[in-house]
Amino acid sequence: MGIETKERVGRELESGAQVISGQLGKTIQRLRKAYNLSLSELAEQSGVAKSIISQIERNETNPTLATIWRLSQALDISIERVLSSGEEEAFIEKTSRADTPILVSEDGKLRLAIIGWIKTVEWLQWYEVQAEPGGELDSEGHQRGSIESLSVSAGEFEVEVGDVIQRAKAGETLRYRCDRRHIVRCVGDQPGSALMVCILKAAVME
Template identity: 80%
Template sequence: MGVEGKERLRSLESGAMALSGQLGKTVQRLRKAYNLSLSELAEQSGVAKSIISQIERNETNPTLATIWRLSQALDVSIERVLATSDEEPFIDKSSKADTPILVSDDGRMRLTIIGWIKTVEWLQWYDVQADPQGFLDSDAHQRGSVECLSVLEGEFQVEVGDAIQTAKAGETLRYRCDRPHTVRCIGTEPGRAMMVCILKAAVMD
């Protein structure tokens, strides 16, 4: 690894440690604000007491699922738990080369993944670009998930089971995606849309 690569690695590690440190402080502050012991928070969240203790001492990097369970028990949004303090702002930038693109089986629909890796288990979003008649067949996501398709250009059609609906530029379709579904660019013009998938972890019953 060259000097530049080592510097970048040190920078990433430093940033990860800063975020981890803030996370531990946030969990501990919220727990104490609710006058909860480690055992009580463990019981309410389903996260082991030892894991919570390690998080507060910044001795582990918890999964997003663990953070989500703690946020539910502490009655705060996951964004607040993950947020850095006002004294530690950050701006994250992904280059075009580092942004993955998914291509449909017919090769006529492309989904650029612009969502944040930290939210992938509960929130995903994509920039959708499609050739005329391009389509994307998707398997069912986890039960209770919802997808939103906001059309920017052209016209799209969504099919879920026996339900079929279309939308033009400026319109949005919202639909259950916990069953097989198809998104299609209809008409003779190319289409573009913003797709947001809200997984069960973020959808309240």
């Protein structure tokens, strides 16, 4: 493909590409066809299996951010453009308390309600934390470079990472590296609640 053609296509994609929830596959397919690439050619250039690309284009799978990044590189378009939309369709999705998965710490005193979106679990996770006094969550490290944020809404929590320990009360937030063993404790004599958000390394594309 000549430079002028690639620049022209890039301008067309820049002005016309729209990616909305549930239409990622159609967007990838449109970009691929704009460059006159077959599934096999895009697979070769991106390093993503042909079968996976086919499933993505048919919206039969939710690709990881790393996969989308590889495809965006092969299609010469930024990942922000692939994932963003100028005219997103409105939608509201509701999940009941009964349908919300719950994780319980080994001591049974701390519960994590998984309120994050399943489509972002590879790179972004968030939880509602409810803990009894003394409740403790002892976690192994996540992907290298990952960061966790704990925003306390009631009670008091303590986070231990390596030799560092810090406490936070209601209205305060602790942010810490979670790519190593880390412990979250509910301290004091009152129950605690908090919002925990984990940003995995896959969200930061180098």
